[in-house]
Amino acid sequence: EIVMTQSPATMSVSPGERATLSCRASQSISSNLGWYQHKPGQAPRLLIYGASTRATGIPARFSGGGSGTEFTLTISSLQSEDFAVYYCQQYNDWPRTFGQGTKVEIK
Amino acid sequence: QVQLQQWGAGLLRPSETLSLTCAIYGGSFSYHYWGWIRQPPGKGLEWIGEINHSGKTNYNPSLKSRVIISEDTPKNQFSLKVISVTAADTAVYYCARVSSGEYGFLRSYYYYMDVWGKGTTVTVSS
Numbered sequence: 001e002i003v004m005t006q007s008p009a010t011m012s013v014s015p016g017e018r019a020t021l022s023c024r025a026s027q028s029i030s031s032n033l034g035w036y037q038h039k040p041g042q043a044p045r046l047l048i049y050g051a052s053t054r055a056t057g058i059p060a061r062f063s064g065g066g067s068g069t070e071f072t073l074t075i076s077s078l079q080s081e082d083f084a085v086y087y088c089q090q091y092n093d094w095p096r097t098f099g100q101g102t103k104v105e106i107k
Numbered sequence: 108q109v110q111l112q113q114w115g116a117g118l119l120r121p122s123e124t125l126s127l128t129c130a131i132y133g134g135s136f137s138y139h140y141w142g143w144i145r146q147p148p149g150k151g152l153e154w155i156g157e158i159n160h161s162g163k164t165n166y167n168p169s170l171k172s173r174v175i176i177s178e179d180t181p182k183n184q185f186s187l188k189v190i191s192v193t194a195a196d197t198a199v200y201y202c203a204r205v206s207s208g209e210y211g212f213l214r215s216y217y218y219y220m221d222v223w224g225k226g227t228t229v230t231v232s233s
Contacts, residue, residue: 001168034219036152043201043223044144044152050215087152091207091218095167096154 002026002090006099012107013078021102023071023088032092035064035073038101039084047086048073078104109134113202113224115187119231125189129202129224136160136180140205142220143176143187145198153198157205158185192231199226 003026013019023033031051036044046055048064051071061076075082083106088099115127129141142157156166158176166174175188189196203220210217 032216032218036220038152043203043226044220045223046219046221049217049219050210053210053217055219055221089152089154091216094165095169096218098152098154100151 001095002029002093002097004088004090004097004099006086006088006102008102009100010103010105012105014107015080016077017107019075019078019082019104021073021075021086021104023066023073023099025069025071025090025092028068029090029092031067032090033064033066033071034089034091035062036087036089036098037082037084038087044087075104109204109222111202111204111222111224113200113227115200115227115229117228117230119192119196119229121193121231121233122191123231125187125192125196125200125229125231127187127200127202127227127229129185129187131183131185131204134204134222136178136183136185140165140207141178141185142203142205143200144203144220145200147195147198155187155200194231197229197231199228201226 005024007022033051035048038044052064063074085101085103110132113129137160140157140159143155158164173190178185202224204222207218
């Protein structure tokens with residue numbers, strides 16, 4: 001199984017600042033990676049697929065990058081609604097696996 | 108707009124069978140896979156498995172021996188059963204629509220869960 005490792009586990013950011021989250025795969029997954037945002041009491045929300053393609057309706061302040069084993073999710077200017085847990089997920093192989101999540105909290 | 112409504116028993120005793128159902132509204136069972144994902148308390152998301160309209164399934168090997176995902180196409184529903192549950196199966200369970208295919212001139216592959224149910228909290232306790 002492909003292991004996804006996210007870092008950091010938690011990051012404290014002020015509104016308006018930039019946040020860069022990292023995700024590493026235990027083996028190459030090409031660009032077969034998605035990012036999800038998860039808020040307490042809500043269902044996860046798709047942000048990015050194909051490592052860098054924004055899903056429908058996702059603001060341009062969210063951007064994804066990387067390929068192979070190293071990936072990033074960047075939020076260019078954090079808004080109040082962006083404080084949440086973010087998960088990466090690989091779909092290069094079965095079973096689909098998620099990272100353990102990065103919590104973005106208000107500084 | 109497709110919506111998913113899920114339901115099932117929220118409190119189970121060890122060794123019982125977890126049973127959840129997810130109904131699809133505003134969309135067809137065809138052309139997609141339909142999956143289940145769970146989140147144990149204080150932990151991350153775990154992909155359980157999925158099914159398509161033809162009954163083809165994919166399962167997480169870590170759960171495969173105890174999980175059954177089935178479909179009822181006429182009712183536009185699909186279901187999850189986990190047999191012989193333990194406390195480790197305590198989690199919020201989500202159903203989701205899976206979209207997959209190719210896009211772009213390079214025919215890149217995509218796969219994602221783009222519509223989700225609200226989640227069902229399942230607690231296993233004696």
